[in-house]
Amino acid sequence: MPDFAEPLARLIQEFKRLPGIGQKSAQRLAFHVLRTDRENAQRLATALLDVKDNLGLCSVCNNISDGDLCPFCRDPTRDHSVICVIEEPHAVLPIETTRQFSGLYHVLHGSISPLRGIGPDKLRIKELLARMEGTDVQEIILATNPTVEGEATAVYLSRLLKPLGVRVTRIAMGIPVGSDLEFADEVTMSKSLENRREM
């Protein structure tokens, strides 16, 4: 005997496919949908399909965009001489939140990972070189993740870009602000020492 009526069981099943949603959370969400107005369910359903139907990639930076150019690339007030290279579109938010960066982005859509068969040709690196041609890009900030893959990608890119005469920088790795040295892992601590600055 099924515990739930079929449509409810199916909704629970679909919620469970989402990352970080287990059986209990899926049930809670499904029962919430059951209790809520049809209008709310309709809005979520529409939003789900709109994301699939109305979003593409920016033709310049490969960020997610609802038009040919993303809001960053079409904004003349942004500094078009600095490009911040990131692995995935969701890296934009933490960087924008700092309000410290006013340049453009370039989304690689991945990182070099020989183990998973991802070579430089699978990333949007050609597109980065192409967009630099004929423009006055002064600096490329490599903001790939501080992981083995992200680091490898940064090293690869810096070797590729430096000969073009552009300044290539890498975001700093170290102890997170507000943290305690007690909880720092060996690699982070060593990076933190290595990247020490004069005071």
Next chain:
Amino acid sequence: MPDFAEPLARLIQEFKRLPGIGQKSAQRLAFHVLRTDRENAQRLATALLDVKDNLGLCSVCNNISDGDLCPFCRDPTRDHSVICVIEEPHAVLPIETTRQFSGLYHVLHGSISPLRGIGPDKLRIKELLARMEGTDVQEIILATNPTVEGEATAVYLSRLLKPLGVRVTRIAMGIPVGSDLEFADEVTMSKSLENRREM
């Protein structure tokens, strides 16, 4: 400048309306939808609306049902002489999981709460009395929640049902199995002592 393209921002907004989903989780879910096949998004969207469009309440027990009778009420192998009274439909699952109960359910859709203006007339109590007429119900198990409201509802129902000559029982409250007395709150510990059994 918005951090996300409009359809993505809207999906994040809609995910955030769900219980237990904050900004970060909503972003993770929305980016997952963005990466996944359109088919997956379509299935979730359809499941959301199906739940609103194709589910109603069982005409006998008020459980969620995709037909006039829920799977429990239309199953002749269930014990129709025992009715377990619960507050909400989601209470069915923990009870069914025990595989110890083979009777029927009755869903009240709430509990008596004078503070929130919910009196006995707002619950499906009339329907419980109506379904007992002309049948041979032997026992009513009151499985409302062990809260002030659930307890008040149980007391109210037992006063109503006992004169009808039916056996009325209440699920046991006490220390959860696998727990430690150290973590038991005062009220639970006192219930646990009160409900002690001969060994």
